[in-house]
Amino acid sequence: MERLNLGLENGFTTLLKTCLDxxxxxxxxxxxxVDYVGRARSTLEYGDRIILVKEDGSIxxxxxxxxxxxxxxxxxxxxHIKKMGERYLLKAVRRKPQESLEVTFTHIYMIQGFSLKDEGxxxxxxxELEMKEALTLKPDLLEPGFKVLRPEKPVPPGFVDLYGLDKEGRRVVVELKRNAADRPAILQLYKYIESLGGRGAVRGVVAAPCLAKGAQRLMEQMGLEFKRVDPKECAKVLSSTDWRTRSLSEYMGERTV
Amino acid sequence: MERLNLGLENGFTTLLKTCLDxxxxxxxxxxxxVDYVGRARSTLEYGDRIILVKEDGSIxxxxxxxxxxxxxxxxxxxxHIKKMGERYLLKAVRRKPQESLEVTFTHIYMIQGFSLKDEGxxxxxxxELEMKEALTLKPDLLEPGFKVLRPEKPVPPGFVDLYGLDKEGRRVVVELKRNAADRPAILQLYKYIESLGGRGAVRGVVAAPCLAKGAQRLMEQMGLEFKRVDPKECAKVLSSTDWRTRSLSEYMGERTV
DNA sequence: CGTGCCAGGTGCCAT
DNA sequence: ATGGCACTTGGCACG
Incomplete structure (x- = not known):
């Protein structure tokens, strides 16, 4: 860590430019x-604030x-940095989308530059990724006899979280949620099932810690199944075993095939 | 603005406690x-970082x-603040959900407290609200002859963005999006239409600046219509008139009736 | 208080 | 680049 504080008398513009350079x-x-124009537009009247300008050009x-x-x-x-009479201007522009942020200072209470080393x-x-990994390694966590054929199976509308076979050899499509499974999740699963031949052809399973409020009825209507899966339990499975260290990441890496 | 910088020798714990008090x-x-445990869990190895501890108990x-x-x-x-041998501990806890964040410092390069006045x-x-306001004030922006009966009409699954009649007197349900209308938006509109008697009973209109990539086909399948609405155009309507200032917000305030 | 929906969402990874 | 989707999403408005 190296510190840079030229003091205000040395000039806002000088210090800021030096730091950015x-x-x-x-x-x-x-x-x-602060005035912002871009995807939307905003104004913020005068007040005391803290501003971070980072090495990578974020503010x-x-x-x-x-x-x-x-x-x-x-x-x-x-x-872009400018002194406008008694005021200091700090403008940050990006393209794609074209957006502009302009901060106009009347007073600067503190300005300080730091060279921060952070490789931690x-x-x-x-x-959810860990849940998927855990279920891939220990499919019994979903139900006894379940086998994963492919995590992240691509289907026309998007990606199935888990795709496999149950112990009777039926195809199973699993939609996985880290939080309560809500309506959109269920509708999403339903779309996947339709694109895989409909309810007769595959089982649809929602795997999540619980169901959202109105989700139960929708599940029944669509003929889907709910399987309780505890995220912490999944995380524990991964940390308690060392199979993960190499083999899993490799296996998961093949999901794009 | 009032500044407080006791210097490091005066003690991390003292300063921090004083500031928080x-x-x-x-x-x-x-x-x-940094170690976090709560809804999820994370670890961050040692490195140089910037920490903001705010008046309202956020970090x-x-x-x-x-x-x-x-x-x-x-x-x-x-x-909770503690000195642990050569290290400083700053722990932030919240309940509901129960979560804990622990920052352990080996070095403190700067610590400074500020009394910031920000009422701007x-x-x-x-x-999207402003688009709705604009369309409510100038329904012609959607299509000539369109009349808004009710913004935010409640229907069983949620709220219709705009509900009105077209120039032929047919009921129209409008789903409004500030960005490209995507699949979920379309599916949502479809749910609303079903709950209002199905496609025969009402026209379903997606109003947005544009359609998302795969949305066109879905629109056609579901027999919905797309109407281009330009957010900037809406903004112009609102800014070019002063009717907004009071009367509209009052009108919109009645939407929950 | 939970529930649902929007966000200048952001970020990550896919084709 | 664009699309699909998770996120300690956070935030707000409403029942």
């Missing part, structure tokens, strides 16, 4: 207004409350 | 690892790249 991350705190404007940024521009944006690995568990 | 926003830059961890935070906890979280008004334009 050197691909440093800049932390700004100041009183500003995020945070109010002193709330989880979400009030305005932003994604990585790859191009910055991030890993997320208990995702 | 006084409901200040804290900016932190340091080398840390956001940013890597030096990317638009999205790598870890976070929403407003209302409860913080934020407004976003050209939302």
């Amino acid at each position: 050197q691909k440093k991350t800049v932390l700004l705190v100041g009183r500003c207004k 995020i404007v945070h109010r002193p409350y709330g989880y979400q940024p009030v305005n932003w521009q994604p990585p790859g944006s191009v910055f 690995k991030f890993s997320l568990h208990v995702t | 006084q409901k200040k926003t804290v900016l932190l830059v340091g080398r840390c690892k 956001i961890v940013h890597r030096p790249y990317g638009y999205q935070p790598v870890n976070w906890q929403p407003p209302g979280s409860v913080f 008004k934020f407004s976003l334009h050209v939302t």
